[in-house]
Amino acid sequence: MPSLVIIGAQWGDEGKGKIVDALAGQADVVVRFQGGDNAGHTVFHDGRKFVFHILPSGILRPRVMNLIGGGVVVNPQKLVEELATIRLPESAWRKRLRLSGEAHLILACHLALDQAAEAQRGNRKIGTTQRGIGPAYADRAARTGVRMGDTLDPDYFRAQVKTCLDSHRALLPKDRAREVCNVDRVTREALALLRPFRDLIVDTGILLDTARRKGQHILYEGAQGTMLDIGAGTYPYVTSSHTIAGGVCVGTGIGPHAIDRILGVSKAYATRVGEGPFTSELHDATGETLRRIGGEYGATTKRPRRCGWLDIVQLRRAARLNSLDGLILTKLDVLDGFEQIGVCTAYRCGKKRWTEWPASPVDLASAEPIYTFLPGWKQVTTGATSFQELPAAARAYINKIERWLDLPVVMISNGQDRKQLITRRRAF
Ligand code: GDP
Ligand code: IMO
Ligand code: MG
Numbered sequence: 001m002p003s004l005v006i007i008g009a010q011w012g013d014e015g016k017g018k019i020v021d022a023l024a025g026q027a028d029v030v031v032r033f034q035g036g037d038n039a040g041h042t043v044f045h046d047g048r049k050f051v052f053h054i055l056p057s058g059i060l061r062p063r064v065m066n067l068i069g070g071g072v073v074v075n076p077q078k079l080v081e082e083l084a085t086i087r088l089p090e091s092a093w094r095k096r097l098r099l100s101g102e103a104h105l106i107l108a109c110h111l112a113l114d115q116a117a118e119a120q121r122g123n124r125k126i127g128t129t130q131r132g133i134g135p136a137y138a139d140r141a142a143r144t145g146v147r148m149g150d151t152l153d154p155d156y157f158r159a160q161v162k163t164c165l166d167s168h169r170a171l172l173p174k175d176r177a178r179e180v181c182n183v184d185r186v187t188r189e190a191l192a193l194l195r196p197f198r199d200l201i202v203d204t205g206i207l208l209d210t211a212r213r214k215g216q217h218i219l220y221e222g223a224q225g226t227m228l229d230i231g232a233g234t235y236p237y238v239t240s241s242h243t244i245a246g247g248v249c250v251g252t253g254i255g256p257h258a259i260d261r262i263l264g265v266s267k268a269y270a271t272r273v274g275e276g277p278f279t280s281e282l283h284d285a286t287g288e289t290l291r292r293i294g295g296e297y298g299a300t301t302k303r304p305r306r307c308g309w310l311d312i313v314q315l316r317r318a319a320r321l322n323s324l325d326g327l328i329l330t331k332l333d334v335l336d337g338f339e340q341i342g343v344c345t346a347y348r349c350g351k352k353r354w355t356e357w358p359a360s361p362v363d364l365a366s367a368e369p370i371y372t373f374l375p376g377w378k379q380v381t382t383g384a385t386s387f388q389e390l391p392a393a394a395r396a397y398i399n400k401i402e403r404w405l406d407l408p409v410v411m412i413s414n415g416q417d418r419k420q421l422i423t424r425r426r427a428f
Contacts, residue, residue: 008225009264011272015330017041028216030058033251034241035223036073040299070102071251076193101149110135127274137240205253237276280308280344309342326410
């Protein structure tokens with residue numbers, strides 16, 4: 001299967017980075033198609049920990065071409081900083097990285113607007129990563145955005161920056177506006193930062209089509225997760241891009257037929273960072289234990305992640321929204337010490353029992369989880385290299401998930417390392 005999409009099936013941080021890194025060994029191209037540096041994808045490479053925010057997780061592999069698609073929003077400052085932190089020689093990343101001219105830029109004004117919007121929302125704040133993601137996508141939709149390809153002509157670029165900043169100046173406090181809405185300064189700084197990338201700008205659709213015709217293996221790396229999708233997620237507590245598999249086409253320039261396989265990544269339990277509904281959240285000691293054992297603190301913002309049991313109602317929605325062909329279950333080892341393991345198999349709203357996602361946000365907010373408890377295995381799973389080596393209770397847990405979702409669990413991750421991955425069915 002040469003074109004494979006890896007999608008977060010929950011609220012992000014499912015371990016997509018680890019999975020993409022593991023599969024990148026067989027890939028020719030790795031592509032980010034949405035989101036920006038709100039993402040934090042953890043990868044261990046040669047004993048070193050990397051957290052990728054804007055770079056695709058294949059960047060450390062010499063023979064992989066890494067693309068940043070047109071659906072991505074790029075903060076030039078962060079792009080330059082991240083390339084510096086990974087300590088890759090310029091000659092190496094110049095060979096391995098290409099960017100779409102259609103990708104929108106995150107400018108300082110977008111960060112200021114993100115901050116101001118959150119402050120204004122008060123107790124209805126979203127809990128954004130404060131990376132300027134929402135305002136950059138809002139500019140894109142309002143046609144006041146600035147694109148990577150605009151940098152190819154400095155006069156045109158300045159005109160685009162002016163339109164963008166003129167539309168925001170009055171919305172910000174005066175001193176903040178003076179700081180971030182100076183057209184000449186913003187133009188000069190962005191052009192200087194992006195000069196080294198000018199000859200890396202490509203039409204990603206053409207590049208991907210050519211790669212596909214050659215039979216190359218293409219890996220589409222989702223950021224965030226299904227329930228943070230701007231349309232299908234827990235709106236308004238979502239990010240501002242299409243995080244679901246449909247986002248691949250609009251974010252890269254390929255059509256739906258150019259995708260062969262779609263796999264969703266889910267933890268063996270559930271987490272969420274930021275505000276918004278999370279029916280199976282545990283506010284008790286069990287939630288604390290999941291956070292402690294799972295190391296559940298944000299890779300981007302270091303915020304503690306909210307923790308809870310796996311939610312089948314939510315995953316069923318993810319399976320449908322993404323046309324999932326299979327599930328990759330991560331962090332199974334985190335459940336090793338639990339006496340019993342809860343799974344939310346339905347919601348109760350008033351007197352009603354729901355097995356599908358409620359349409360009304362008010363119903364969703366008041367939904368109570370209905371749990372099924374399965375016996376824990378109380379054994380270490382990290383060393384297992386095959387499904388058969390897993391304890392019987394762990395296998396039973398996975399088999400139950402497959403049956404509830406009518407979806408095969410094709411891989412199981414049982415540790416942070418690239419090698420701690422059980423493959424039941426080849427991904428490519
Ligand atoms: P992403 O945003 O989906 O790439 O996920 P993050 O990197 O934000 O968060 C996942 C965290 O879980 C990282 O710290 C990973 O190193 C870690 N991780 C991934 N898979 C496993 C696993 O199977 N077991 C354990 N214990 N940790 C894992
Ligand atoms: P990865 O790719 C988890 C969440 C934020 C907030 C909401 C909106 O590492 O899985 P934004 O800054 O995007 O406007 O914030 O989305 N969020 C994530 N949560 N993982 C992520 O990325 C996230 N990116 C954004 O916490 O609730
Ligand atoms: Mg993350």
